Amino acid sequence: MRNYNIALLPGDGVGPEVIAQAKRVLDAVQDVINGYELDFQEYYVGNKRFLELGEVIPESTYEDCKKADAILMGAIGMPHGGMKPVTDKNGTEVTGHLMFKIRFGLGLYAGVRPIKSYPNCKSALCGTNRKIDLVIFRESVEGLFASYGGGGVVRDLCAYDTQIITREGTEKAAKYCFEMALDRPGRVADGKKLVTCTHKGNVFRSFAFMKKVFYEVAEQYKGRVEADDKMIDALTLLMTQNPEQFDIILAENAHGDIISDLAASYIGGMGMAPSGDIGDDHAMFQPSHGTAPTIAGMNIVNPTATILSGKMMLEWLGKRYNDVALKKGAELIDKAVYNTFDKGIRTGDVGGNASTSVFGDTVVNEIYKLGKEL
Structure with a gap:
């Protein structure tokens, strides 16, 4: 059984909430599919850290991210609703101190952003149930x-x-x-x-x-x-x-x-958009959305983008290490998310009324249900 070291960066605002759901899903997949283990190491990074300690990411954390098999991040940026952006002496937001340090330092040249529709998901520009x-x-x-x-x-x-x-x-x-x-x-x-x-x-x-x-x-x-x-x-x-x-x-x-x-x-908004920053030897996965500080802690944020970013992480690791179990895990997550939306379970941003945790519960339940069919 191969062990994969995953650097977990929950970040600011809704970041910890969406990361919590993504981790629950990844843990469930491990229970269902044998042959690998994800070893999560969590780190305190982000703008809140900058306000408290004067740095967005310490050098030791960066070095640990460099050694990790992959990085999974929630979001970093404004940590609290109503606050002004956290900026450095040049007037630019300190968020870049982490994002660009990791992207440039680890050579993450491939910003991969899938745009894929799921059933019953309301879209401002493309309606509902249009295949994209x-x-x-x-x-x-x-x-x-x-x-x-x-x-x-x-x-x-x-x-x-x-x-x-x-x-x-x-x-x-x-x-x-x-x-x-x-x-x-x-x-x-x-x-x-x-x-x-x-x-x-x-x-x-x-x-x-x-x-x-x-x-x-x-x-x-x-x-x-x-x-x-x-x-x-x-x-x-x-x-x-x-x-x-x-x-x-x-x-x-x-x-x-x-x-x-x-x-x-086209697919319902930023809560539906996963992403990967990928290089030849390293990769970081995160939702495309920001920290949404005005709804942080309210249990209403859409965790889909982060859950699907976790799926992308398994796909990348599976391809990099030729690990069939990880590839199966990625497919399982995609099916579970599809089934969740197919049942009409969705958060408010895409026309539903499910909470963050209820959506996560449903995806996890679908994973265990699908696992019995393997």
């Missing part, structure tokens, strides 16, 4: 975000940040997308395996370069996965009108940050 299944791939260490900690202000007259796009970074991101496309069923509309590069290459040389390198990588997958590209402004329209026409969308960091939040509205 696509992935936004946000390149996570380059683009405009490469300027984090850099940039500058000149005599209080102007400010600047610089976008960085490299050949190596684009090649790695594009290859990841094409490999991921090979493992997916293709776009909902017709099953076509497709990677779409979005950019603003008609105006900026960095984006034109990104597009050029993307198509060079696409040649290696010719005949297996199709490739196309869309201007970011056109993409937001086309993606909203017909999300079923997309399979995987590759975007620069800032663009990916924006369109992944937009795409979450």
Whole structure:
């Protein structure tokens, strides 16, 4: 039996609540499927810690995260309702002190954000029970975000940040997308395996370069996965009108940050949107949403995104270590979440009235029920 060391970072606001439900689900899966064990080590990080101790993440915790097999995080940011954002001396939020330290330090270039619909789940833009299944791939260490900690202000007259796009970074991101496309069923509309590069290459040389390198990588997958590209402004329209026409969308960091939040509205909102920050040797999984401090402690937050982030973690570990038990565990979580929504159990943000804990209870019960059928 293989032991996996998981660094657990509950964080701020609703973070501890959603992490608690995700851990319950992961524990239930371990009970049902033999052959592996998750060893959770919990750490105190986030903006609340910064206010109390002057640091978002201590170096010792970062080193432990580096040694862990994977990281599962709740959310970090504003810790309490009504508070102003917690900022550093430069006026930027201290949340980045953790996020970018881990992303840059561990080389987590692949920001994978699945957008998948579940039954009976109310969506602001796409109605209910419309089948949507696509992935936004946000390149996570380059683009405009490469300027984090850099940039500058000149005599209080102007400010600047610089976008960085490299050949190596684009090649790695594009290859990841094409490999991921090979493992997916293709776009909902017709099953076509497709990677779409979005950019603003008609105006900026960095984006034109990104597009050029993307198509060079696409040649290696010719005949297996199709490739196309869309201007970011056109993409937001086309993606909203017909999300079923997309399979995987590759975007620069800032663009990916924006369109992944937009795409979450197709499936019910941020409470439904899991994510993974993945590198060659390390990975961190977390919901796409923030800390929602105004509802923290009220037992009403949607834990789906965090539960599905746990599913992504099992998928990644299973693939990395060729562990069939973990892959089965990931499939079990997805089925249990599907069954929960199919029964009409859902939180208020997606048209239901279930509490956070009731939703978690139902998913756990479904896991044990499904486990008897294995």
